[in-house]
Amino acid sequence: MVTVAFYSALHYVEAALNQVPGIVHAETSMPRGYPGSLHDYREDLVSQHFSGAWASYRKLRTQSVVARYLSTNRQFLQTPAEDYFSDSDARNFVNRDLDKVRRELGV
């Protein structure tokens, strides 16, 4: 659930960046040699242009990473995501955090 919420937020962000002069899309505007990943760059853009959305967007990103490692057994082996996150957590990621991202971005 949190992974779906994060990637929804990501596309909201890209929609909002489309309205930012000189950016349009993170993938096409990321400077050569920019330190970090594309995710890092996009997150920096959120901080720079939509700071009110940063914390919720950041939370969704970090927890989607945890959830994927849990579910794919790549890193955290013992605990599946459904044991680590409660149903309430999942609802909050969508109803609260994703919603906040969308509202702050104005999309």
Place this chain on the structure above:
Amino acid sequence: MVTQFSRRGSDTTEKLKPSYEQLLTEVKSLWEMRSPRFDVSYITLWEDVGERAATFSGPSFTSCLAGWYSYDVQRQQLWYALLGKRRTMQPTTADEIIDLSYADNLSRSAIERALLRLHEIEFEPETALELNVAKLFKEITDVQSIYTDEYLNRKRFLILTSNEKYDDALMDRLLSIEQELHVSYTEVPASFVYIPKLLESVDEIVRRDSKLIYERGSDVRSIGSFVASGAERETSQATA
């Protein structure tokens, strides 16, 4: 080698070399008065000096220092490169240095002058960020340890926490600190990874070249110190 120590301001003729515990207590006291902002990190630095002085040689000592630090010992200007590389060092062991600094002709004032010089040092932003990451995150009791390394040309901090279930309030606190650090150190590209306690061993998530900068429940080996346990860990990436 002269190893006697004169108590400043005392009429006593008794001379003695202070124990490392005494040295640390005095240094801490001085430092707390003069640099409350960075007290934790700096005291840690000197704790490293004290703890390692008895058993470790020069490189470990110099590795404790961040920035440039000169030491005036018996008319020799000894220079140490902060961040671990020794430029010139004679004598070659930390306890020799401390012995010399506390020799009769230098006494405690050498230490005090050195502290004043340290106080004037301005850290590189990356080093300052590292200091403050340890300082701020350690206030959250769920934070168990912090490692740092570089990933994709970006300074990365791995924050290992003790929660075994998702804790939204904890996440809010962690992100609040992260945001504060991003704002304070805009010139240092940095990323933060929060890893809950779901593994028995950190070896599975911390790379060999990661540096431990904070560990709860042990003496903090903060900035610039060589932490064998962190440096020698097996590695695997902890990011997507």
